[in-house]
Amino acid sequence: ALAIHEELGDRRGVALITGNMGTVHKSTGNYPAALELYNRAQAIHEELGDRHGVARITGNMGTVHKSTGNYSAALELYHRTLAIFEELGDRRGVAIATGNIGIVHLSTGNYPAALEHCRRALAIHEELGNSSGVAQVTGNILTVLISSELYDDADALLQAMDALQIGDPAIVVQREHSRASLQEHHGNIDEARAILREALLIAQELTLVPEQAEFHKSLRDLALKQNDLAGYVEHNNEFTRITEEINGKEATLKMAMQEAERKMAKERNEHEKHLAILHSTLPKHIADRVSRGEVVNDHYDNASVIFLDIVGFTTLSEQLSSAEVVQLLESVFTALDNVCKNHDVVKIKTIGDSYMAVSFPHSVPRSPLATLGASVRNDNDPVPRFARNDNAHVFSSASAALDMLHAISHIASPTGSPIEVRLGVHCGAVTAGVIGKERLQYDVWGDTVNVASRMESTSLPGRIHVSEAFASLLSPSPSHLRERGANKTSEGNEGAPVIPSVSEENEGVPVIPSVSEEPGTWHLELRGETELKGKGLMTTYWLESVTL
Structure with a gap:
């Protein structure tokens, strides 16, 4: 045709x-040839003197x-093109040039200017009834909204664009x-990759070289994630x-491989550091959820809360x-950590x-069949029947x-005196979650936590003070509760008054079965009604081990 x-x-x-x-060379990415032909045209x-032709080629x-x-x-x-079209009164040309200016602002990250020019171009195309122009500029606005992280607006515009007839x-x-x-953005990585692959095939069939480069870039970034x-x-x-073919540059496959490996290694190292920090500050199962981007905010209808406190620690620390x-606390807390690990607490x-710990429901506990002090469960032992019960956290x-008491009994202070602790346990509804931004902390809240703390503060050295709610779940049948003589207030119990029970002879009070009658390494001794700060009188029990 040119020759003719x-x-x-x-x-x-x-x-x-x-x-x-x-234009053909431009579409195939052969920009040097395209510029040469455009300059000639x-x-x-x-x-x-064809001003329309000049404006079109300049664009x-x-x-x-x-x-x-x-x-x-x-x-x-583009501004030169716009000026010519405005001079000629060519509204369609003005719309095209204005839209192109918006695209340049998008490429340079000036999103407000990009949105302004694209919307101005869209208004003109709509005024002219130019459906193809409307579709094209709508697509550009959609890109600007996504780049601006205005995802709700982008979702709505995509739905509107799906309704357009695009040829x-x-x-x-x-x-x-x-x-x-x-x-x-919505987390559907596999769906995003599938869409990109299908679109890449279309771009390859139409020889849309720049678009192919963009799709490979997006697929590359998804692979990195x-x-x-x-x-x-x-x-x-x-x-x-x-990209190198377009820009006339050269690079080797080896350099690309090395760059990919460096970026991937950096990403892996950063991810591993992040996980290490999470695992050092949070329980593993919680850290794993956080690393997946979950917001940890859980409610449990019933969980068991344990509080432990070292008796006379302030006085003891003054002597050290x-x-x-630090060494003493390290020894105590390490021993307690091991106990928690062994019992799924x-x-x-x-x-x-x-020290505060919680046993949550729906987890497999360690066997309570071992005698006091046998804190490491044999993994070959059968899971006790109550491990499949919703109240397994109580056991x-x-x-x-009990194992915490046993573990602490093997620790002595640097002065040679034994370490004594008080424990309190209560069960009920709790809320658990991760708080903080720079320093994450997993914590548990609720009235259950407050009552458990009160149980510890009103306990006695070397004893485990439990609530009636906890005792009832631990030995649910009424025949399992036995009074062994409530202790009246004494020097060792000063500040934690105990109201004597009705019968000193245990008449009419059921008896807890021994270990031979039911699986368990404990029995419950009725303490009586105990005054708890902010709670008034509550019936409480001592949790004790069974000596076999």
Whole structure:
């Protein structure tokens, strides 16, 4: 066609065909050839005084510079194009040039300016009834909204765009790229990858080279998020190859591999550091949830809370050096941590010399069949029948509390005096969650926690003070509760008055079965009614071990 126009001396026809040839090269990513042809066509249009032709070619040259990242040149060319179309009163041309200026602002990260120009262009296209222009600019606005992280607006606009009749496959490809970005934002990584792969096939069939590069870049980034080294290398290589062909640069596969490996290694190292920090501050199952991006905010209708406090620690610490105090607490808390681990009880925190732990429901506890002091369960032992009960957490916490007493009995202070502790246990509804931003902390809240703390503060040295609610679940049948003589207030119980029970002879009070009658290593002794701060009188019990 070009030869024919040249033979005929049709300069206008030559300019048009030359410009079209430049557009073909532009579409295939051969930008040097495109610019050469555009310059030739522009010269002819200027020679002929064809202002429309000059504006059109100038705009195409701006697109070439935009595609190669020369945004300042692109912006200058687009503004020149806009000025010509405004001078000519060409509303369609004004809309196109204005939209292109918006795209450049998008590429440079100036999203407010991008949104302003794209919306101005959309209004003109709608005014003109230009459906293809409306579809194209709508796609550009969708991209701006996603880049601006205005995802709700983007979701709504994508639904509106799906209702449009779009005949240009290039616009369809752009829309699908935006759809994939939204799916990625919503956490649907696999769906996003599938959309990108299908859109990439369309771009390859239509030889849309720049779009192919963008899809490979997006697929590469998704592979990085999923630690897919092979996928990362594959798409990074394709993105690099296409980009280098477009920009006329050269690079080797080895450099791409090394860069991919460095980025992947850095990502893995950062992820491992993050996990290490989480696991050092949170229980493992909670740390795993946090690392997956979950918001940990759980409610349990019934969980068992244990509080332990070292008796006379303030006085004892005054007799010790700082190093000895730290070493003593390290020994105590390490022993308690091991007990919690053996009984599927979660350590929550330590405050000074106090220790807090919780046994949650729906977890498999360690066997309470072992005698006191046998804190390590044989994994070959059958799981006790009550481990499948919803109240299994009560049995776990009872075993843990008894083993805590046993573990502490083997620890002596640097002065040689034995370490004594008080324990309190209560069960009920709790809320558990992770709080904090820089320093994460897993904690448990609720009235159950307050009552458990009161049980500990009103306990006695070397004893485990439990609530009636806990005792009832530990030995649910009425025949399991036995009074063994309530202790009246004494020097060792000063400040924690106990009201004597009705019968000193245990008349009419059921008896707890021994270990030979029912699985268990404990029995409950009725303490009586105990005054708890803020709670008034509550019936409480002592949890004691059974000596076999």
